[in-house]
Amino acid sequence: MIELKEVTKVFDSRGIAGLHGINLMIKRGEIIALLGPNGSGKTTLAHIISKNLIPDSGTVKISGPVHQFKLRELPSDLNVQKYLLSQISLEIDDEKKIQLVRDLASLFEFTFQLRQSTQQLSQGQRQKVMLAAELINSPSVIIMDEPFAHLDPLSRKEILTELFNYLRHKEITSFWISHDKDEAFEFADKIGLLQHGKLEQFGKPDDFIKQPRNLFVAHFLGHKNFLALKKTATEWITPWGTITSSLKEEEAYLVIPPTAFSFHQESGPETKILRVYPGPFFWKIEIALENHIFEAWSNQALSPDRSKYHLMVNLEDCFLLPL
Secondary structure (H helix, E strand, C coil): CEEEEEEEEECCCCCCEEEEEEEEEECCCCEEEEECCCCCCHHHHHHHHCCCCCCCEEEEEECCCEEECCCCCCCCCCEHHHHHHHCCCCCCCHHHHHHHHHHHHHHCCCHHHCCCEHHHCCHHHHHHHHHHHHHCCCCCEEEEECCCCCCCHHHHHHHHHHHHHHHHHHCCEEEEECCCHHHHHHHCCEEEEEECCEEEEEECHHHHHHCCCCHHHHHHCCCCCEEEEEEECCEEEECCEEEECCCCCCEEEEECCHHHEEEECCCCCEEEEEEEEECCCCEEEEEEECCEEEEEEECCCCCCCCCCEEEEECHHHCEEEEC
């Protein structure tokens, strides 16, 4: 288990925080993806969890040893198998040690390189061997920063699938710094999104998709359609009907997914088609409504030559965010 309470780290005399008030509770075996723009605090958080950096305030509790995957020089006088055998600290017999090496080599697809010198490996193969060395003693926690960034997308996806299956099977908690939100949403149990040292949202991938916490999270997920609304009594009035919400604020954005739009001949407010972009699965349509520009996805081949269409929105697919 990992628990962080109000963890803060300040890096300069102006009081600019590398991390500010981070609270996390991680269960054993969970896979956590850390997302955010450059300078958001992902690496700082990883260094604090790995105990390479001490926070200025707050508490960090970790059960078991932490390994941080780092690129390092491999010894030139050993082949891959001997190198990995030399990294094993577990009290097991030699036969089990060899089997452990073979299992990890199979997992990371370098079985045919076991007898090769470490100096004969490609950069991608070296990364795989280094990660195998970090996992060979079954650490409680492992921290990875884009471990297979140099691999092509197909190979990376195949190895990530096997890696995270292995980590779940061994109940190894992992913190995975990623710049690919699609991969993070596919493989992670939970996601932490940081900005300027603040944890903007932490939770399951579905939580991010169904209810982003704020405008930054919504933008990060790719939402583009925002309509400002004001509350009337307990309801929010939109061009397509009313929404009832427990939101306390008096003003909010209606976030409209591009798939929530539909086009009709008569019902709904009139809209103008500005541009139409064909795609492999749908048409991407730029529309104008009430001085707003929205992006809609449709399987209808609409034409900008027609001046007006009637636009409807499925409000059940939309959500509100405070201004």
